[in-house]
Amino acid sequence: MRLRRPVALLGSILLSGSLFQLALPVGSAAADGAAGSTIYVGTTAGDVCSDTAAGRGSQQTPYCTPQSAVDAAQPGQTVQIASGQYKGELDVTHSGEPGAPITITHGDNWGLRSGAAWINYEGAQGIVLTGVHDVVVRGLSMLTTGDAVQLTDSSDVTVENTWMQHTSPAAGNAATGIAVGGGSSAVTLAHDWVTGYGNAGVAVGGAATDGAATGTTVTGSVLLGNGAGIVATDAPGARVVGNTLATNCGSALVLGGGSSGALIENNIASRDGVSSSAAVAGSGCLPATAAGAPELNVSADSAPGSSLDYNLVFPQAGSPAYRWNGVDYPTAAALTVGTTEGTHDLNSDPQLTAGTVGTAGTPAATSPAVDSADANAPGETPLALNNLPRVDVPGTPNTGTGSGYVDRGAIEVQDPFAITSVTPSEVQGPAPLAVTLTAAVSNPWGSPVSYHYDFGDGSQPVDSSSASVDHTYATARPFSSYEVTVTANLPFGAVRTAYTSVAVEQPGPLTPSMLLGDDQVDRPLSVYANLEATTSPWPVSDVRLDYGDGTGAHDLGTALYGTYDYQKPGTYLVTATITDRGGRTAQVSQLVTAGNQYVPLHPARVLDTRSGTGAPKAAVGPGGVVRLKVAGAGGIPAHGAAAVTLNVTETGATRSSYLSAYPGGTSRPTVSNLNFGVGQTTQNQVTVPIGADGTVSLYNASGQVQVIADVQGYYTSVNDGSVPQGSYFEATGPTRVLDTRQGGSGHVKVGPGQGTVVHVGLDSYTRAALLHVTATGATAGTYITAYATGTARPDTSILNVGAGQTVSNLVSAPVDADGDVTLYNHSGSVDLIVDLAGWYSTVAVPSSSYIPLAPTRVLDTVDGTGAAKAKVGPGATLRLKVAGLHGVPANATAVLVNLTGTGPTAATYVTAYADGGTRPTSSSLNLTPGATVPNLALVPIGADGDIALYNHSGSVDLIADVQGYFG
Missing domain, CATH: 2.60.120 (Jelly Rolls)
Structure with a gap:
């Protein structure tokens, strides 16, 4: 398929030109200084540029605009333009002197490779030089809607290492990249990149009234996607050497008018340009560049004294390769027979690759352009585009002149050698630390390589032919790593660089640390173990986690973070075993609770013995048990609920009695949830595990009593989507x-x-x-x-x-x-x-999972269980140990207890709170003289594992039954 306009290529070129902000170059000088001094343009960190202040142009107070600096420049001075975006045309109207030019620069290479100094990146013309001589423009970047560079009546001007692109496709504009007007002489265009200009990438000379442009040199440049590559009219003595002129709409080179005495060598001229295997498409050309135009076109008035050789010409299908003196020649062989020119020209696919600025148009290693140019051609440069060295490709015959291995075109095929990584044998360790640094390389050509190792610690660098060296870091650098630089020097001067770092710590022990918590909100039995706070001068080499559920140790490798899903709720002892590179091993253990989440429900009545709801319509007699089906009732799922929260109410009791709530199908515990007297109506919240049969049991000790139960919610650890997400x-x-x-x-x-x-x-x-x-x-x-x-x-x-x-x-x-x-x-x-x-x-918080327990009595001051056999007096506080006892683990943070006060001698209240904390101004029980009152309470556990029970007035007996815990 014929490839025409490189739209995709031009897009990638434009996108690659990001506007980087670089520091100003080192050095300083005042404006209007002596020859050889530097005038600075740009803004410093303090943003103190000025076009008018005293001392302007110095590094401390640079000019704000390139135009002001160029207007002030004297012969021999350099205008150093910092990275930035400079709108507006730059007019150069005065000159340097022979041997002391005015230099306008961003750097030795175009801006896109090291940040950019953009000139007129939104305007019409870029740089205009009128009637000047001895001026150098170097390393700038331009985006323009008109010509990028215009020279008129100017001489001894060099435009090099400069990138320019039109803002519209070449099919839609009639602009020129670099226009060297008549009356100009000794202009050199070197190592430039020109793309997207609808007239031509470079135009030299003009109408007869403008006069000739003599001695123009275009060398080592890439002209891609323009209306034509180079068009010279009345340009005697032109040198067109070592350029890549590809994917242009019309001819790669046109010498018209009186452009005699020209030299055309070492160029790649290709209409399709990029190899047919590359994904580059065209967008059409201007009518003046229709199919049929030859790649190299030398008119009758330009042929005298002109010579052409060592070019690689690959014309568009149906177009001649050459037109010389008005005669078309399809091949170099035909041209040589007819004119003696092009003896060493080649006519085959140059195998150019697609890419971005600096890489698009690079010949493949198998391209006929490789190692086949005339190194002695006048105007050929010792370095290729981007200041890259000339390289001898192994296995390719050196058919060129001179060294024999200069490539045709602007881009020299480079050794594909690469340092893919640099790996230290120890990335971290205590001082003194012995390290072996090994560079992993790709060296398809097998080139001999010299390595330069800078260890970053101020020691003497080491040069070696080996990709591996040893070094000992004698001094620790606790809060900063040593930066290692490995530089590989290749034949012909090419350089590859890679970096790594080594952390050298003070000697010290391996100190393990572990933080446990809930892993994800929708996975209530999931736990994470974070070991990142573990300290050691050595890196961790092995981590094993035993989650305490009988599944054994889980090997995490060197990871300091692990997640795990338990199969059932509970409190587990997690043990981490950590080994470091120093061969030391240490353990750390911690309890973690993987429990249930709470699902609140809209309150619903599930039991009322007065009406027959949930049980027969009859009072519960002495020793009677109500087996209440809660699974599937009141919004509770039929499966997956571990415990239910009920508000239980008794009424109409014929005798003093108590109710006990416990899982259906299990033995009745010796605890109570409600204590009540004759004729009372008493209520209490209960949270009780649900039996395997989906029921809870409610037992009445004495007399007859009516029982009511309202669902408030339930606890679950299911996370398979069958039940709602809990809280x-x-x-x-x-x-x-x-x-x-x-x-x-x-x-x-x-x-x-x-x-x-x-x-x-x-x-x-x-x-x-x-x-x-x-x-x-x-x-x-x-x-x-x-x-x-x-x-x-x-x-x-x-x-x-x-x-x-x-x-x-x-x-x-x-x-x-x-x-x-x-x-x-x-x-x-x-x-x-x-x-x-x-x-x-629904947001996970630490220590928030619930584990229900079989109700257990932990305190009864009537019989001396858990405390002295004595009432709690006025203003007295009873401290009760709960953590680590009665199924409550040491890491529990709160307990759910049923508190009962009985036999108070005065109206009083009881407050339950974490021992060691400040007693809150609230109550957990409210009591009148002689009454027996129960109430469920959630009580935080103090750091000592105790809860505190405070009695305000009189004396009272206290009873506490643990129902479950949070951990």
């Missing part, structure tokens, strides 16, 4: 969030049939709140209901209050999207006090 618990205090006794706006008794809204949510991730709700001062018998604000009020209750009573209960209440809960009062007026114990959130 993690985050303890907060308790913190008081409502007290209607205070009076004022929003703080008044709640009237009959009214609700009050309590804001308890932390953020949009909050799903429920754990609240301790107290009702007091009721003017009539009533009940309180809690539910998410904005949802339908359920037919359930959390508190049943008699006139003048003070009653409290722990409640797991769902919240709305704003984090609000509504508390509804049925009858009379009542004061409500709410203490926030914590949130249930």
Whole structure:
């Protein structure tokens, strides 16, 4: 397929020209200085450039614009332009002197390879030189809508190592890359890159009235994707040597008018240009460059004295390779027979590759352009484009002149040698540290290579023919690595460089560290182990994690982070065994709890023996057990729930008694959840594991009693999508969030049939709140209901209050999207006090998984269980050890306990809190003289593993039954 306009190539070229910001070159000089001094253009870190201030043009106060600096430049001075974007045409109107030119530069190579100094990157013309001599333009970059460089009546001007591109495809403009006008002489264009100009990449001379442009040299340049490559009219003595003229719409080279005495050597001239295997497409050409134009076209007036040889010419299909003196020649052989020119010309695919600036148009190693040029051609440069050395490709015959291995075209095929990496035998270790540095190389040509090793520690560098050397770092550098530089020097002067670093630490021990936590919100049994805080002067060489569930050690290699999914909830001892490169091994162990997440539900009644809901319509007799099916009821899934949270209420008792809640199908524990007297109505929250048969059991000790149970939520560790995503618990205090006794706006008794809204949510991730709700001062018998604000009020209750009573209960209440809960009062007026114990959130927090336990009595001051056999006196605090006992592990952070107060001698309240912490101004139990009152409480555990129970007034016996723990 014929490839025409290189749109894709031009796009990649343009994109490669990122605008880097580089530091100004070293050195300083004042403006208007002596010959040989430097005038600076750009902005410093302090942004103090000036075109008018005293001292302008120095490195400390550079000019802001290239134009101001060029206007001030004197013969022998250099205008050094820093990286930046400079809009507007740059006009050069005064000259240097022979041997002392004015030099306008960004660097020795074009800007795109080291950052860019962009001249007129948005305007029409780029640089305009009018009537000047002895001027050098070097290493700049230009994006223009008109000509990039215009020279008129100028001599001894050099434009080199400069990149220029038109902002529109060549088919859409009539601009010229470099225009050398008539009346100019001794102009040199060297190692330039010109693309996208619709008239020509380079145009030399002009109409007869403009006069001739004599002695122009175009050498070592790449002209891609222009209307034509080089068009010379009345340009006697032109030298066109060592250029790559490819993918241009028309001829690669046209010598017209009186362009006699020209030299055309070592060029690659190809209409298709880039090998047919490269993905480069065209976009059409201007009508004047229609098919049929020859690649090299020398007119009758230009042929006298002109010579042509050592070119690689690959014409468009259907077009002649040459037109000499008006006669077309399809091949070099035909041209030689007809004219004696082109004796060493070749006519085959140059095998040019696609790429970006500096690489597009590079011949393949098998290209006929390789090692076949005339090194002695006048104007041929000792270095190729990008200042790359001339290279002898092994296995390719040296058919050129001179050295024999100069390539045709602008781009010299380079040794593909590469340093792919440099690896130290030890990347880290204690001082003194012996290291072997090994460079991994790719050397398809088998070139002899000399390596230069700079170890970065101030020691003497080492030169070697080996890709591996030894070095000992004597001194530690604790907070910074030594930077190693390996330089490979190739024949013909090519250089390859690679880097690595070595960390040299102070000697010290291997000190392991492990942080355990929840891995992902939707994987409640997943745990992560983070060992990154482990310290050692040596790097870690092996990590093994035993997750404590009997599966043995898991080898992490050198990774300091591991994740794991347990098969069932529990608390496990995780042990990490860490080995470092110094051969030392150490262990660290820590408990982790992989537990259940809480799923809050809209309150629902699942049991009422008064109406036959969930059980027969009959009071529960002495020793009676209600087997309540909760799996599949009240929003609880049929499978996957580990424990259920219920608000259990008893009413109408004929004798003093108690209720016990426990998993269905298991033995009844010797604990109680509700203690009540004759005729009382008492409630308490219970969180109880669900039996294997999906039931929980409720046992009544004595007399007859009606039992009601309302679902508040459930716990689960299932993460297979069969149940909703659960929430993690985050303890907060308790913190008081409502007290209607205070009076004022929003703080008044709640009237009959009214609700009050309590804001308890932390953020949009909050799903429920754990609240301790107290009702007091009721003017009539009533009940309180809690539910998410904005949802339908359920037919359930959390508190049943008699006139003048003070009653409290722990409640797991769902919240709305704003984090609000509504508390509804049925009858009379009542004061409500709410203490926030914590949130249930879908954001994982440390120590927030729940493990239910078989209820266990841990305290009874009546019989001396867990403490002295004595009532707790007024203002006294009882400290109770819970962590590490009764199934509660040492890493537990909070326990769920059923607290019961009995036999108080005065009205009082009991507060449960973490031992060692500040006692909160809230209550866990509210007691009247002689009453027996239970209440479920979530109590944080102190650092010593204890909880504290404070009694305010009188004396009281306390009983505590552990239901589960958070860890």
